[in-house]
Amino acid sequence: DQQVKQNSPSLSVQEGRISILNCDYTNSMFDYFLWYKKYPAEGPTFLISISSIKDKNEDGRFTVFLNKSAKHLSLHIVPSQPGDSAVYFCAASAVIGGNNRKLIWGLGTSLAVNP
Amino acid sequence: NAGVTQTPKFRVLKTGQSMTLLCAQDMNHEYMYWYRQDPGMGLRLIHYSVGEGTTAKGEVPDGYNVSRLKKQNFLLGLESAAPSQTSVYFCASRPGLAGPGGQYFGPGTRLTVL
Numbered sequence: 749d750q751q752v753k754q755n756s757p758s759l760s761v762q763e764g765r766i767s768i769l770n771c772d773y774t775n776s777m778f779d780y781f782l783w784y785k786k787y788p789a790e791g792p793t794f795l796i797s798i799s800s801i802k803d804k805n806e807d808g809r810f811t812v813f814l815n816k817s818a819k820h821l822s823l824h825i826v827p828s829q830p831g832d833s834a835v836y837f838c839a840a841s842a843v844i845g846g847n848n849r850k851l852i853w854g855l856g857t858s859l860a861v862n863p
Numbered sequence: 864n865a866g867v868t869q870t871p872k873f874r875v876l877k878t879g880q881s882m883t884l885l886c887a888q889d890m891n892h893e894y895m896y897w898y899r900q901d902p903g904m905g906l907r908l909i910h911y912s913v914g915e916g917t918t919a920k921g922e923v924p925d926g927y928n929v930s931r932l933k934k935q936n937f938l939l940g941l942e943s944a945a946p947s948q949t950s951v952y953f954c955a956s957r958p959g960l961a962g963p964g965g966q967y968f969g970p971g972t973r974l975t976v977l
Contacts, residue, residue: 764906780957780964792906794966797965848913851964
């Protein structure tokens with residue numbers, strides 16, 4: 749059973765508009781949430797994170813919103829640029845077993861930003 | 864500072880052959896991970912290590928072995944490759960337990976088993 753769900757496999761947005769990528773989770777034990785970006789033939793790269801005690805974190809064009817009651821987070825990219833075209837993974841983090849922190853990954857959303 | 868590097872980048876094996884994938888990081892990170900990525904499956908954890916000399920199983924460990932003899936290296940071995948192990952393999956590392964747990968990834972190894 750998937751604990752982290754990205755229900756939209758793909759998203760297409762016009763350049764300059766807002767991209768909104770969504771992520772839902774099921775487990776209340778997660779204390780951090782992270783977004784990664786992945787280009788073809790490259791490894792994922794960290795984009796932005798948010799603590800479970802926050803409801804918003806902003807870094808330049810990227811903002812992550814967390815709604816704990818709904819167990820939902822979203823990544824907003826404003827304005828979207830063609831270079832943002834990539835697969836975006838949502839991941840949830842929790843301390844497990846005392847000396848390990850585990851990341852649970854969503855399946856990813858492929859974003860296409862059209863010029 | 865090269866970050867996380869993986870060797871080789873590509874490899875084609877025949878069923879039953881063995882090979883070792885090498886991951887190296889120069890950031891003095893304690894934790895290292897091996898993932899595989901398959902279409903529609905996201906990233907699945909194979910094995911991980913919480914420090915030099917330690918290894919532990921992830922969610923899909925069968926058919927793989929790992930070793931962490933040196934802090935900077937994490938090796939993934941396939942003793943008898945099967946077509947089901949055709950995948951892209953990613954190594955990752957992170958410094959420690961504190962913080963959100965963000966991992967630094969290598970560029971990946973594309974493995975095809977015929």
